Amino acid sequence: MERDELLSKMTDAVINGLASEAQTLARRGISLGLEPTDIIDRGFVPGIRRAGELWETGDYFLPELVSSAEAMKAAMAVLQPELEKSGARKENRSRPRVVIGTVEGDIHDIGKNLVAALLAANGFEVHDLGANVNPERFLDKALEVGADFIGLSALLTTTMLGQRRFLEKLSEEGHRGRFKILVGGAPVTGQWASDIGADGYAENAVAAVSLCRKLMGERT
Amino acid sequence: MSAPLLPALRPKVELLSRPFIEQVIDEAIVLLGVHGVLVENEDALALLRDAGQDVEASRGRVFIKRELVEQCLRTAPSSVTLYDRQGRESRFVGGDEVHFDPGSAAVTILDSEGAKIRRPETADLVRFVRLTDALPHLHFQSTGLVSGDVPEAVADVYRLYIGLLHSTKPVVTGTFRVESFAPMRDMLAAVRGGEKALAEKPLAIFDACPSPPLKWSRLTCQSLLDCSRAMIPSELISMGMTGATSPVTLAGTLVQHTAENLAGLVICQLARPGAPVIFGGSPSSFDMRKGTTPMGAMETMMIDMSYAQVAKRLRLPTHAYMGLSDAKVNDSQAGLETGLGAVLAALAGINVVSGAGMMNFESCQSLEKLAIDDEICGMAYRLLRGVAHREDPMAVPLYEAVASDTNFLSHPHTRKWYRQEHSFPSLADRDTYDAWVDLGKKTMADRAADRVKRILKEHQPALLPDDGLRALRDIMTRAGRKQGLMSLPLDRRAEK
Numbered sequence: 001m002e003r004d005e006l007l008s009k010m011t012d013a014v015i016n017g018l019a020s021e022a023q024t025l026a027r028r029g030i031s032l033g034l035e036p037t038d039i040i041d042r043g044f045v046p047g048i049r050r051a052g053e054l055w056e057t058g059d060y061f062l063p064e065l066v067s068s069a070e071a072m073k074a075a076m077a078v079l080q081p082e083l084e085k086s087g088a089r090k091e092n093r094s095r096p097r098v099v100i101g102t103v104e105g106d107i108h109d110i111g112k113n114l115v116a117a118l119l120a121a122n123g124f125e126v127h128d129l130g131a132n133v134n135p136e137r138f139l140d141k142a143l144e145v146g147a148d149f150i151g152l153s154a155l156l157t158t159t160m161l162g163q164r165r166f167l168e169k170l171s172e173e174g175h176r177g178r179f180k181i182l183v184g185g186a187p188v189t190g191q192w193a194s195d196i197g198a199d200g201y202a203e204n205a206v207a208a209v210s211l212c213r214k215l216m217g218e219r220t
Numbered sequence: 221m222s223a224p225l226l227p228a229l230r231p232k233v234e235l236l237s238r239p240f241i242e243q244v245i246d247e248a249i250v251l252l253g254v255h256g257v258l259v260e261n262e263d264a265l266a267l268l269r270d271a272g273q274d275v276e277a278s279r280g281r282v283f284i285k286r287e288l289v290e291q292c293l294r295t296a297p298s299s300v301t302l303y304d305r306q307g308r309e310s311r312f313v314g315g316d317e318v319h320f321d322p323g324s325a326a327v328t329i330l331d332s333e334g335a336k337i338r339r340p341e342t343a344d345l346v347r348f349v350r351l352t353d354a355l356p357h358l359h360f361q362s363t364g365l366v367s368g369d370v371p372e373a374v375a376d377v378y379r380l381y382i383g384l385l386h387s388t389k390p391v392v393t394g395t396f397r398v399e400s401f402a403p404m405r406d407m408l409a410a411v412r413g414g415e416k417a418l419a420e421k422p423l424a425i426f427d428a429c430p431s432p433p434l435k436w437s438r439l440t441c442q443s444l445l446d447c448s449r450a451m452i453p454s455e456l457i458s459m460g461m462t463g464a465t466s467p468v469t470l471a472g473t474l475v476q477h478t479a480e481n482l483a484g485l486v487i488c489q490l491a492r493p494g495a496p497v498i499f500g501g502s503p504s505s506f507d508m509r510k511g512t513t514p515m516g517a518m519e520t521m522m523i524d525m526s527y528a529q530v531a532k533r534l535r536l537p538t539h540a541y542m543g544l545s546d547a548k549v550n551d552s553q554a555g556l557e558t559g560l561g562a563v564l565a566a567l568a569g570i571n572v573v574s575g576a577g578m579m580n581f582e583s584c585q586s587l588e589k590l591a592i593d594d595e596i597c598g599m600a601y602r603l604l605r606g607v608a609h610r611e612d613p614m615a616v617p618l619y620e621a622v623a624s625d626t627n628f629l630s631h632p633h634t635r636k637w638y639r640q641e642h643s644f645p646s647l648a649d650r651d652t653y654d655a656w657v658d659l660g661k662k663t664m665a666d667r668a669a670d671r672v673k674r675i676l677k678e679h680q681p682a683l684l685p686d687d688g689l690r691a692l693r694d695i696m697t698r699a700g701r702k703q704g705l706m707s708l709p710l711d712r713r714a715e716k
Binding site (some may be wrong): 007058061062063108110111112133156157158160186187189191203204206 | 259325327328337341366372373375396397431461463464465508509510511512581583
């Protein structure tokens with residue numbers, strides 16, 4: 001009973017976007033000897049799923065959705081090391097992995113943050129490199145985590161060029177086939193994405209999630 | 221004996237009380253002193269350090285003291301006067317004067333058929349500039365389109381080049397790259413007859429956007445420094461998005477907006493005291509459902525009108541992105557949002573109002589919308605002229621003359637005043653229903669498309685003198701070659 005109540009509190013903490021509460025509950029779960037995978041799958045994931053549903057039905061707006069994603073992230077910060085300790089994570093490839101960042105020379109990250117938050121909220125494993133990220137860092141991280149997607153954001157017409165440069169670098173170094181490359185940002189269009197040979201473009205964060213799902217062949 | 225005529229009241233709208241304005245300014249200055257602002261430019265940091273400001277070296281954060289802000293506000297001019305390409309006609313940017321110009325730097329254009337958007341090319345830029353040149357209510361032109369047929373790295377220089385070639389109107393522009401300033405300044409100076417002449421009679425305004433919250437990037441700082449040193453007016457375009465990159469309350473966003481612009485103003489004045497600075501912006505209400513930045517939102521317009529009041533209190537010229545829409549085609553939303561924005565901007569007395577022609581969150585230009593918006597701007601100007609006291613008495617004697625049949629149509633008084641009192645639209649439909657049917661049941665957008673075609677066929681912008689043309693082409697060619705553009709698109713077409 002106490003265990004079920006704890007799990008349902010975890011779910012609520014994510015639905016309500018309470019990051020520190022989610023973290024406290026995650027710690028309590030570990031100290032009570034619950035399996036980290038149980039805590040995630042039966043405690044926190046139902047919460048993020050419910051938040052996603054509330055978004056879909058139009059009850060949740062971005063502040064609620066992003067808060068839920070933040071709560072999920074806070075809980076995972078506690079649970080990730082536990083998972084690694086138990087070794088349960090190693091072959092688990094069920095969550096698609098995304099490396100995301102704003103390209104070199106560009107410090108705008110609001111759009112990218114939204115995409116990262118929404119992807120995380122929808123069950124993607126998101127590695128956010130922040131803003132002003134050079135091509136080497138994108139590639140190194142993507143290789144390191146075995147990314148499925150690399151998301152390149154740019155707000156300026158000039159820094160947009162960094163998206164093309166990254167794709168050229170990938171091809172030159174023979175890594176192009178490994179990742180799906182997604183581009184986004186205010187000046188970016190579907191035409192630009194196809195001109196530079198990217199795999200996809202989404203106009204906003206919500207569309208980015210659907211795009212990733214589509215490209216994964218609904219694997220999520 | 222007739223009494224002296226009463227002056228027309230200038231219609232005006234204010235959203236903030238005096239104490240409200242004072243608190244916004246005070247909190248902005250506190251924010252700059254306590255939280256500081258990130259300045260990612262060594263040259264600007266050195267100026268701030270020399271002026272005795274605390275700089276947190278590792279992150280480039282500067283804490284700007286109240287005394288410096290106040291000192292810089294004293295040296296910044298309260299107005300700037302722009303001159304057309306010939307240096308003849310002048311436009312005063314200050315007080316409650318209002319000048320409309322097209323929304324700037326669209327990356328797409330709505331096809332004339334209104335069916336799809338695409339990347340603009342040189343021919344689109346030329347049409348856009350020539351149309352702007354002809355439209356009477358747009359006092360300035362803007363480098364409104366980013367051309368897709370030149371390398372991106374030289375697109376900023378190129379759009380100014382096309383603008384100066386095809387219109388005499390002063391230009392609202394800006395740099396995409398630090399390296400672009402020099403060729404852009406050289407073009408302006410070449411047209412004006414030297415850098416000194418350019419400083420005396422400014423031809424262009426350069427927009428520079430801080431990155432919310434509270435950050436000035438290397439590029440935008442450099443634009444401020446370069447412009448100030450050349451006495452080219454900088455337009456500070458703070459652009460917080462409520463609840464995303466600035467506080468969610470309109471008041472909170474106003475504080476951040478004021479702080480960012482004041483930091484920009486300080487950088488400008490340290491580079492050269494007395495350099496012209498326009499307090500502008502492109503903030504927006506952030507849509508919490510769509511994650512977009514609607515420029516047509518009433519809250520966006522309220523933030524614009526409010527910071528303009530703050531700027532007026534600081535005795536600075538003002539600018540805003542108003543009179544534009546987020547609609548994707550020329551529909552009711554396009555007219556509604558543009559009409560509200562243009563009229564409210566005019567009532568707020570904003571000096572430079574950028575937005576005409578623009579749709580889809582400041583990303584798409586439409587020639588047809590530009591023509592429609594010109595008519596909207598004309599209506600706003602009519603509103604600003606107010607209700608005039610033409611004659612005294614106003615009406616009583618008229619009734620004596622027409623007493624027999626009260627027919628005003630044939631009265632000399634009607635003929636004397638009707639053209640000054642009333643305006644006649646080029647595009648709005650005032651036909652009877654049957655006449656409208658006979659003319660092909662056209663929509664406003666259809667009529668706008670006809671007008672655009674006619675203007676582009678008939679309007680001949682004043683040409684540059686040969687030496688000016690040559691100088692401009694040389695500068696453009698050199699800048700293009702550095703970016704791998706071996707010949708200019710117009711030359712290529714001429715060769716064919």
